[in-house]
Amino acid sequence: xxxxxxxxxxxxxxxxVFWDLFFLARLLAAGFLCVLLALDLGLGLPGALTxxxxxxxxxxxxxxxxxxxxxIEVFLPGLLLCLTRVMRGGGGWWLLGLTGVTAQMVxxxxxxxxxxxxxxxxxxxxxxxxxxxxxxxxxxxxxWSWACGMALxxxxxxxxxxxxxxxxxxxxxxxxxxxxxxxxxxxxxxAVLVPLSYGGILRPVGITVQGLLPWFGxxxxxxxxxxxxxxxxxxxxxxxxxxxxxxxxLAKIYGTPPLNWIGTLPGFSLVxxxxxxxxxxxxxxxxxxxxxxxxxxxxxxxxxxY
Numbered sequence: 001x002x003x004x005x006x007x008x009x010x011x012x013x014x015x016x017v018f019w020d021l022f023f024l025a026r027l028l029a030a031g032f033l034c035v036l037l038a039l040d041l042g043l044g045l046p047g048a049l050t051x052x053x054x055x056x057x058x059x060x061x062x063x064x065x066x067x068x069x070x071x072i073e074v075f076l077p078g079l080l081l082c083l084t085r086v087m088r089g090g091g092g093w094w095l096l097g098l099t100g101v102t103a104q105m106v107x108x109x110x111x112x113x114x115x116x117x118x119x120x121x122x123x124x125x126x127x128x129x130x131x132x133x134x135x136x137x138x139x140x141x142x143x144w145s146w147a148c149g150m151a152l153x154x155x156x157x158x159x160x161x162x163x164x165x166x167x168x169x170x171x172x173x174x175x176x177x178x179x180x181x182x183x184x185x186x187x188x189x190x191a192v193l194v195p196l197s198y199g200g201i202l203r204p205v206g207i208t209v210q211g212l213l214p215w216f217g218x219x220x221x222x223x224x225x226x227x228x229x230x231x232x233x234x235x236x237x238x239x240x241x242x243x244x245x246x247x248x249x250l251a252k253i254y255g256t257p258p259l260n261w262i263g264t265l266p267g268f269s270l271v272x273x274x275x276x277x278x279x280x281x282x283x284x285x286x287x288x289x290x291x292x293x294x295x296x297x298x299x300x301x302x303x304x305x306y
Contacts, residue, residue: 102149183255
């Protein structure tokens with residue numbers, strides 16, 4: 001992360017109070033960008049604030065508050081916002097924004113988090129432009145802007161490629177077994193809804209963390225269930241995409257055989273899924289915002305709620 005632009009002020013005065021401000025500023029930036037993204041999707045202020053709070057103050061970002069891969073993941077809503085605006089015909093400033101966010105996420109210095117987040121953004125763009133010729137035609141502009149961001153981050157691309165080629169691969173052909181290899185213990189599932197409800201968690205790299213799982217809690221879960229499929233097109237399509245991402249990533253984290261093969265793909269075989277799970281938690285946060293919006297409009301699905 002030595003080249004991460006957001007850290008440059010710290011190098012001028014690396015004293016404790018500046019570190020505190022830096023960590024808090026990352027949370028503020030994460031929440032602010034998520035609120036902007038939610039508003040751009042058409043959510044009202046209650047839904048947008050709920051999504052921003054669930055993302056910035058949820059267990060994922062808070063537990064990993066002082067880890068450097070958050071230099072990448074707090075900008076994921078900004079990447080989706082700029083990508084959406086560019087595909088909707090946004091001009092030069094949005095193209096520059098997409099270029100800048102892309103460069104920051106690579107220069108943040110964590111290839112696994114960058115790979116997972118870029119794959120999530122590619123899926124977002126595909127769903128956004130599905131059967132929308134006007135949006136489909138903007139994919140080249142978004143691609144050029146992303147390529148310019150990659151060009152700005154050239155100093156890290158060679159180390160990244162060397163890392164993917166030579167680093168220790170935590171997944172193997174046997175990782176498709178139930179809860180095998182790099183997966184969380186299936187007995188820890190209550191911690192998804194009630195954080196700290198499970199004790200020792202054997203992490204994929206052999207580190208035991210007592211009772212610490214960065215999950216979202218039952219409140220966000222219930223709101224997210226309300227939000228799945230809600231909204232006008234293409235927001236409703238995106239909400240189903242977010243729900244699918246959450247289900248697939250949770251299934252991968254727990255080693256479900258039909259989906260655990262994802263961890264054997266090139267590049268993805270290095271990903272510790274419990275650590276680099278920003279798409280899962282951002283998806284839940286945005287769905288929770290949609291759920292609040294649905295309740296605010298007086299149209300809850302009571303069967304889902306029960």
